[in-house]
Amino acid sequence: MFDEVDYRGRNVVERRFCHLKQWRGLATRYDGLAIVYRAAAVLNAVIAWIRRLSDMP
Secondary structure (H helix, E strand, C coil): CCCHHHHHHHHHHHHHHHHHCCCHHHHHCCCCCHHHHHHHHHHHHHHHHHHHHHHCC
């Protein structure tokens, strides 16, 4: 059964993962240490959050 609200949420998550994959280190898991990988993911999220906030009036 199609649920429009769930579909919107899924779309947001899928677009975010596509954006994350643009970072080579995150897409290929090039970093050997989990803490470095997590730091890159957090940094990417912070940058996206700041960009989102700067677009708001």
